[in-house]
């Protein structure tokens with residue numbers, strides 16, 4: 001099931017807030033509504049956010065083919081979520097492609113072609129990186145993963161979950177363990193659902209169980225995605241990733257980051273320069289609208305953490321497998 005469906009003058013987004021209980025699409029016809037959908041987690045996952053933003057820019061141009069409308073849409077979309085660098089890569093990509101455009105001519109068709117190509121390209125990047133990743137992991141049969149990095153988070157196939165899919169296709173996967181991923185439950189709701197669709201053996205665990213699984217010899221490797229990778233390999237990903245990396249390091253288990261090159265932030269030297277999104281406290285204090293903590297509880301809800309590059313065994317992109325010391329800078 002496609003998470004992002006472009007239909008010439010509208011963008012249909014599979015509403016991931018409703019999964020796994022219902023598969024409904026939310027239709028966006030303006031850049032503002034796409035930005036809102038990104039902010040509200042209708043669509044999430046760094047590559048899927050970037051592709052959706054691309055189509056948001058196309059909608060802005062279709063609705064008002066002027067440079068000022070386009071520039072306003074760039075600003076609105078850029079403000080949707082701060083950490084996933086794919087959002088900014090997409091906006092930059094469209095801006096560069098239209099840089100020399102004569103705005104007295106309507107650029108709608110050109111913008112649509114650029115967005116479609118970007119969408120397709122992300123899919124191809126996923127297939128390529130999945131093959132690189134599977135090839136780098138001989139003998140790996142039991143994988144622990146975090147958050148959702150599959151078709152729902154990308155243009156299809158996935159990044160970390162793409163490698164898992166590839167291992168499964170090659171009949172080299174015994175089990176993937178999916179962290180439930182508090183507070184938004186991307187692992188419990190989305191990864192488990194995606195794996196069930198393809199009959200990939202997936203066992204759900206809570207976020208605190210990774211160290212125990214490793215100590216019991218139940219996982220061979222940890223594979224996660226990324227929202228932004230700094231030039232030195234420091235990686236921002238769903239909060240909880242850093243703890244998994246430390247546990248993997250302690251147990252001598254490979255810790256792999258899988259992402260398309262659009263997730264590399266070559267201009268940011270280290271993780272210290274990566275903005276971390278703070279999400280509403282209600283995501284922690286309630287589950288599906290039901291309060292689960294005493295009223296007025298103090299809450300801290302960073303959506304991501306930074307894993308130092310030195311803890312990352314390998315970073316897999318569509319261009320191949322990179323190992324420390326990382327130097328992605330320009």
Ligand code: MRU
Pocket residue numbers: 044045046047084146147148149150153154158159160186224225226227237238239303
């Ligand atoms: O808050 P989310 O659900 O957008 O966070 C998603 C993640 O952290 C993913 O691991 C990351 O974006 C990679 S998706 C291929």
